[in-house]
Amino acid sequence: MDRTIDSFMELESxxxxxxxxxxxxxxxxxxxxxxxxxxxxxxxxxxxxHDATFRSQLIEALHITAEGDSIQKRVNSMLRIVFNDNAASLFNWKGQRGVKQKLQGRRISKLTIETMIKTFPKMTESIFGRKAGPWLAQASFRLEKKNKRNNTSNEKENEKEPDISSGEETSVASSDASKTDN
Structure with a gap:
């Protein structure tokens, strides 16, 4: 069903x-x-x-919040809601290869699969695992990328401006300027 923003706002009100x-x-x-x-x-x-009410409310909340028209997009969206990259980097789907822990079979993964079934009735644990695996595998790379981005912005912030009070220039720009004078 295609709704315009106006009709959506009217419906909400x-x-x-x-x-x-x-x-x-x-x-x-x-x-x-x-x-x-x-x-x-x-x-x-x-x-x-231990809390069946919480469980059913969480399924509904994830169902409402997760986005995406395709299975892959919706799985990625749901995993982004449930885990940040720090936690995701601790897991892979089957717990094989290396020191990562198994996400398959945990209550949270069963709950996310149950949530996916609300949108995609033919969803199975196997399908979910094939879609979740790559997202989990990329978590370490996303963290690295984020850390590099943060380090780059911190380095830019830490570049010093010329110290006018002492008459000394300590910035990178001043050393570059002296090279062009030669």
Missing amino acids: TKPLSEKSNTTNTISLLSDFPLSTMDELKAIEKKIK
Whole structure:
């Protein structure tokens, strides 16, 4: 169904208060995400195991929040919601090769698969694993890229301006200027 922004806004303004509170509930449910440590993951998994209401509300919140028309885009979106790259870099789907831990079979992965089934009824654990594997594998590279970007911006911030008070120039630009004078 194709809606314009105006019709969407009109629809939102006519929603009952109970539906508007669902949006607030979704935001508060997802406030603990993305997970960044194993301790956070263990706490969420424990909560999923012992609190059926939380579990069903989390499935609904992820379903509403995840984006993408294709299976791959939706899996990536959901994994981005659930894990930051620090946590994702600790896992691969099957736990094979190296020191990474297995994500397959964990409560959080079962929950994300269940959420995917709401959009893609033929979703299976195998399909999800094939789509999640590459995203998990790239987490370390995304972290590296982010760290390089942060280091580059920090270096630029740390370049010193000429120290006018002492008459000394300590910036990179001043050494470059002296090279052109020669």
